[in-house]
Amino acid sequence: MPPSQNDRKQQFLAGxxxxxxxxxxxxxxxxxxxxxxxxxxLSPLATxxxxxxxxxxxxxxxxxxxxxxxxxxxxxxxTTFVVNARHILYAATLAPQLKGLSTRWLAPLGFWLTxxxxxxxxxxxxxxxxxxxxxWYLLGSEIAMFLNWQIAxxxxxxxxxxxxxxxxxxxxxxxxxxxxGMLVPMLKGRxxxxxxxxxxxxxxxxxxxxxxxxxxxxxxxxxxxxxxxERAWPRKEPA
Amino acid sequence: MNELWLLVGMxxxxxxxxxxxxxxxxxxxxxxxxxxxxHYVPPAVLAAIITPIVLLDEGQPYLALDNAMLPASLxxxxxxxxxxNLLLTIVVGMAAFLIxxxxx
Numbered sequence: 305m306p307p308s309q310n311d312r313k314q315q316f317l318a319g320x321x322x323x324x325x326x327x328x329x330x331x332x333x334x335x336x337x338x339x340x341x342x343x344x345x346l347s348p349l350a351t352x353x354x355x356x357x358x359x360x361x362x363x364x365x366x367x368x369x370x371x372x373x374x375x376x377x378x379x380x381x382x383t384t385f386v387v388n389a390r391h392i393l394y395a396a397t398l399a400p401q402l403k404g405l406s407t408r409w410l411a412p413l414g415f416w417l418t419x420x421x422x423x424x425x426x427x428x429x430x431x432x433x434x435x436x437x438x439x440w441y442l443l444g445s446e447i448a449m450f451l452n453w454q455i456a457x458x459x460x461x462x463x464x465x466x467x468x469x470x471x472x473x474x475x476x477x478x479x480x481x482x483x484x485g486m487l488v489p490m491l492k493g494r495x496x497x498x499x500x501x502x503x504x505x506x507x508x509x510x511x512x513x514x515x516x517x518x519x520x521x522x523x524x525x526x527x528x529x530x531x532x533x534e535r536a537w538p539r540k541e542p543a
Numbered sequence: 544m545n546e547l548w549l550l551v552g553m554x555x556x557x558x559x560x561x562x563x564x565x566x567x568x569x570x571x572x573x574x575x576x577x578x579x580x581x582h583y584v585p586p587a588v589l590a591a592i593i594t595p596i597v598l599l600d601e602g603q604p605y606l607a608l609d610n611a612m613l614p615a616s617l618x619x620x621x622x623x624x625x626x627x628n629l630l631l632t633i634v635v636g637m638a639a640f641l642i643x644x645x646x647x
Contacts, residue, residue: 324630325629325630325633326629326630328630328633328634329629329630329633332637346546347546349546350546350549350550353550354549354550354553357550357553357554358550358553358554358557359557360557362592363553363557364553366592367549367553371549377545377548377549377552378552380549380552380553381549381552381553381555381556382556384552384553384556384557385556385557385559385560387588387592388556388557388560388561389560389584389588390560390584390585390588390589391557391560391561392560392561392564392581392584393581393582393584393585394561394585395560395561395562395564395565395568396564396568396573396578396581398565399564399565399566399567399568399569400568400569400572402565402569403569403570404569405569407566410562410565410566410569411562411566413565414558414561414562414563414564414565414566415558415561415562417561417565419585419589423629476596477596477611477612477615477636477637477640478633478637479592479593479596480593480596480597480612480616480619480636481615481616481619481632481633481636481637481640482629482633483589483592483593484593484616484619484620484623484632484636485619485623485629485632485633485636486585486589486629487585487586487589487590487593487623488620488623488624488627488632489623489627490585490586490589491586495583496583496586499583499586499587500586500587500590501590502587503586503587503588503590503591503594504590504591504594506591507590507591507592507594507595508594508595508598508599511595511599511602512602518591519588519591519592522587522588522590522591523584523587523588523591526583526586526587526588526590526591527580527583527584527587529583530582530583530587531579531580531583534579539582
């Protein structure tokens, strides 16, 4: 029996509901992104459009700081790729669980895949075994994140135009707590912990490298440190 | 700054990390070595993004009591470690940050 309209709607709404905490967490971050976009010299239209066509909070955040510093577009695009490279893992993790879906579904599900929806899906898929349930569940999570992010951006743009020096609000701390809340549960053993410590130390020491390239260096050294640490302390979970 | 090229470049760079792998790997497996390396990408990148925000100010170390991000981050780490609850971590961490800022 094909799934009814009702089941689809139910899964879609369940995905959106399970994403709710992350919608809240994205708000201050969206506000400050919108405000910083204006402060960086981007037009309101470009600031809003970036949220719609890029839809990657941390990369957008870093991009507007690079725009403010007059960085060439090519360098910004490369940095975006590096910062978003973690999505390759998200996609690789979810792909086997979506085996059999058509490209018509996979392309939009991939486009909208963020840290937040990945975390929601990784958990939600455990109790959803059919493709039909999974695709509507993930889509619900992703569309909730997407709409929430657009609205938060618009409000941030309006605030950025109305209020001087939005950076002084300290709202970028919302990014820190959200990422900490996602990061800490990833530290399942010593290799992960060592990887994170090496990446963090490198990011601090390399902060003055041009075009924020310290971020790339930190990611690479963090990965290598984790792989090396695995030799001494094997991972608790299979890769 | 050409805004159109900025948007096109960033959109393509982001899509390249999200869409091709999802489509390709829903049909075949990722090599074991690549999988093991990718396992460390999210924690390493997240840590590399947030650590300088918390510990530095304009590129200089900022280890002072009036840096509200320090105590608030420690509290957020503690809450996340003990509860694994994301919303609780965000709310408690943000509250700790705002309260510390208001009173110091």
